[in-house]
Amino acid sequence: MSVKLEAITHGLWAATAPEAPVTAVLYGDVRADVAVVGAGYTGLSAALTLAEAGARVVVIEAREIGFGGAGRNVGLVNAGMWVMPDELPRVLGAVHGERLLTALGDGPKEVFARVDKHNIACELKREGTLHCAVGAAGVKELSERAQQWQARGADVRLLDAAETRRMVGTDAYAAALLDKRAGTIQPLAYVRGLATAAVAAGVDIRSESPVEQIEAAGDQWCVTTSGGTVTAPRVIMATDAYTKGPWEIIRKEQVYLPYFNCATTPLPPDILRHILPEGHGAWDTAEVLSSFRMDAAGRLVFGSVGALRGAAQGVHSRWGRRAMAKLFPALKGVGFEHEWYGWIGMTDDNLPRFHRFADGVVGVSGYNGRGIAPGTVMGRVLAEHVLGKLSEDELPLPVTTPQEARHRAVKEVYYEAGAAMLHAVEHRF
Known part of the structure; x- marks a missing residue:
């Protein structure tokens, strides 16, 4: 059925x-x-x-x-969790913290092995991911994250502004963390x-x-x-x-964070040569973050926090077009072929x-x-x-x-409404 x-x-x-x-x-x-x-x-x-x-x-x-x-x-196959690597042993204890870091640090490798073993057609790309720094605070965060992963032998590297510009296709970011363990799939x-x-x-x-x-x-x-x-x-x-x-209680233990994605029509080769030219998936360090990657047909998939429902649907969609064009001016005037959203479950820690x-x-x-x-x-x-x-x-x-989760209902209203309010005004030009 x-x-x-x-x-x-x-x-x-x-x-x-x-x-x-x-x-x-x-x-x-x-x-x-x-x-x-x-x-x-x-x-x-x-x-x-x-x-x-x-x-x-x-x-x-x-x-x-x-x-x-x-x-x-969005289809980013990332290693580890959101929190800094050194934080896991502090929260979970040395034994479980290091076990989880090892298990999830090797997580993308396990996904890739499943795909290979069962010949799963899912647009897998193993080029890695780029975590892009917004401002000085973002550079500091990624520098610390890189040092903590490198101390554990992970294949990650902090890129400077010039390398970031070349690999992302925009001068909006001062640095980026390249994680060669990671990749993208059609989820x-x-x-x-x-x-x-x-x-x-x-x-x-x-x-x-x-x-x-x-x-x-x-x-x-x-x-x-x-x-x-x-x-x-x-x-x-x-x-x-x-x-x-x-x-x-599994659902109630988590705070809903809405997240949406929009996809362009397939882009022409002259644009594809300059936006994520090596096929990396990317996201940034902004508090209300943005993510972006290409699919196999050359569509840019662009996302952020927010729920595509009610009046907010148009707000987020319009913001997506403005934000995308600000990052990549060649995409000014390009619309979206698909839009969708879902819910991320966030635990207290x-x-x-x-x-x-x-x-x-x-x-x-x-x-x-x-x-x-x-x-x-x-x-x-x-x-x-x-x-x-x-x-x-x-x-x-x-x-x-x-x-x-503590204050779950209040946080959920705040996240959804706050994202809509921010996206109503951000990147207006």
Whole structure:
């Protein structure tokens, strides 16, 4: 069963991704070794790992494969998290902090390996990413970030203004951090490719099947939808910021940060030679950041904080055209062919969480806008933990109890309204 993804939520990615594997609604009673709730990066990475180890796996998805953040993001395959590398050991402790840095520092490599192994057509580019410095504060931040990663042996380098100008195609930035570990993909194509590989490995994916209840039945768990049940001794919760129903605390533990992307029509060769000429994905250090990268057809994908709904839709779209033209004057007058948006889940400390919701029910969430590589890694980690290959003492995150984010509702209103107000006036000329 296939459902057409909504244009405003998936835009260019829905228009250019290969088809997802055919799936069906859950009807009747099904038994499995592991039930996975959520068909995004984490859930499908977990399911694929489990199936390759011989487990019977059923994935239950409320909407369609990649409907949440996996199908809406900009497609930057980044290493690490938003926070500075040295901050992780301070927050998580030396053991978990360094484990997480290693796991997520190698995250892009794990994504690339999945793509190669399963021949996933997702416009993968391995050239790296550019984190661009806005002002002196941005240069200072990136210099510190470069030093901290380099101390851990990471392949990163701080570029000066001239190198940045050449590799980005604008003189707006004083420096940039080149991370050669990273890259870009077509994000919906990648998650659909994971699903195709999972199905080929024997995973049973049931879409359009929102979970209504998860309850213990002896040494088993019964996952119930309106059409049927999945009974399994183990459950992996992989719904992250789009969680509804049982354990909705996963969603409430995170503050919604809206993020939108707009894509131009394919640009002519004379312009493509000068904007991100080596194929890097990029974003900047501004508090209300901007991101930009090219797709395989030469469209510039340009994004920032904001929700494309109501009156704000036009505000953000107009701002995008102004901001894009300010960075790249050759694009003045160029419009957008696609526009879409989604929600980033932000935890209080901007780090992910590993939760044991009950005996036999685990999950990782809170990727803070870094879902592609961390989701792939943590899906594999969850599977190895469920299989008994990775003990609780060996996890890259401590096991914590979920708690609602502080001042969540107020912050969400502030972020959405504040971005719209800023974009209404910024870059007017």
